[in-house]
Amino acid sequence: MHRLELTDLTRILRIWGGEEECVELTEDVQDLYWDELGYDSLSVLQTTGSIERKFDVLLDGELLELGDTPRRFLELVNRVLGSRAAV
Template sequence: MDRLELTGLTRILRFWGGEEEGVELNEDALDLYWVELGYDCLSVLQTTGYIERKFDILIDGELLELADTPRRYLALVNSVLGARAAV
């Protein structure tokens, strides 16, 4: 896999971080902050750990701090996946 889509991220987040009532992680929510979506930093870290293990990648912690919305998070993960595929 060389790309993580929103549907895949949603599935992983719901497993590791739960699902906040009334929050729909869709295209309209891509630019909302994690906390606005009901996810805390632990949920994002658990999701990241799972993604790192599943796809055998390592995501830079400093860059992860900047991935404070689903759109930025997907961009970060996909850039790491893309870099791995290019090697």
């Protein structure tokens, strides 16, 4: 089963959000909102698209609304990946 880890998310976000402007994603900051971490909605949207292509899944718009922190985003993405693997 494929799973998106915090290190994977950090790598993808750096591509789309810019390495210099954004906070390092660590366990300590997983519950901060994207904007508090220096990521705008476009960065998160592009990251979502990248994940969709990499894992060949469709992540709906609800993910963007509910996944307002790295922890929630990872939980939602991994829920989709897990349900896909169960099929």
